[in-house]
Amino acid sequence: MDTAQEKTVKNFWIGTIKPAFLSAIPGSDIPATLDIQAGGIDGYGGPGILCIYSGIVDTNDRVFIAYALAHETGHCAVPTICKAIGIPAPQTVNQTDFRKHEVLADLTGMWVLFQCCPGLYSQVISHRNTIAMTLGAADFQHPSGQKRMQIIDDLDKQLRPNGLKRIFTKRKSSHSYMVGMLESILNGQVDLN
Helix, strand or coil, rough: CCHHHHHHHHHHHHHHHHHHHHCCCCCCCCCCCEEEEECCCCCCEEEEEEEEEHHHHCCCCHHHHHHHHHHHHHHHHHHHHHHCCCCCCCCCCCHHHHHHHHHHHHHHHHHHHHCHHHHHHHHHCCCCHHHHHHCCCCCCCCCHHHHHHHHHHHHHHCCCCHHHHHHHHHHHCHHHHHHHHHHHHHCCCCCCC
16 A cells, blocks of 8 residues: 555656656657555666655655656656667666666656756756765666766756757757767767766
8 A cells, every 4th residue: 555655756757747758758658657666766667667666755855756757757768769769779788788778767857857847857957966965876777876967967058048049059959959968878978987
């Protein structure tokens, strides 16, 4: 049985995060429900499956929870995005590919928040130092929280209004800038250590 906090998180995902992804990335295999299991600050997602661990809920930090939900839901959308831009999604068979998938999920989640939930996006950006500390050190699968927020900060510099002129001049849209970032990560042009 779900706790009151877990019900709140599930309702937030169903009412805010899930519709944002379905709107921003049509055709993504976003599951019907969010699963919450016992565990630390982690989760997993992929086509048709999404789970966060109770450690995320237990933070009681609405902004961190929003980031984590967008990140894990981003894993569900990465294959759709990669297919749309004509490059294979990373297979999670080695450390480099795990880390690529993690960063792609971060960027996808943040891009969706920017497109569909700008107020929430701004809250996550303004709390990125706290999020980096909560994520902590790198492990086999994840780049450090600091590295992940640095990459998100790079995206933010291009998406914010003062950076949009450069995006539109160079690539014509924030979408094509996002594609360029994803391609750079998948092609190994971004250090994920």
